[in-house]
Amino acid sequence: MSVSGLCNICENADVEHGCDRCGKLVCDRHWDETTGLCTECSAETGGGRGKSDEPANPDDMPDGVDTYEF
Template sequence: MSVAGLCELCGRPDVDHGCDRCGQLVCDDHWNEDTGLCVECAAEAGRPDDRRVPEDAPDGVDTYRF
């Protein structure tokens, strides 16, 4: 998609994309083509879920009690 404006992350004038999540206008350097998101949203979306069971937890245990 071709849009007019400056990249909202670096200020370059050749903006080619709009983030599907936050709507920021970004240049090719700040665009993640695989996700269709700006690099900031792609990084947030790639964060592991904090509610996951720890890798070192024994089988069948999803919480620890102290």
């Protein structure tokens, strides 16, 4: 993508990419190439790790660990 201007996150570097989720124009420093998202959206969505940080198999959790979320 050919874009010009300042990064919408750091406002310093020339933009190179556009976020596929929020549309922000961002520099290489604030771009996650693996997800196609800006670093802010990548952090909000889990950075491509899926929807949950919990192990797929409950038996993989250490003893004495609860699964409660507050």
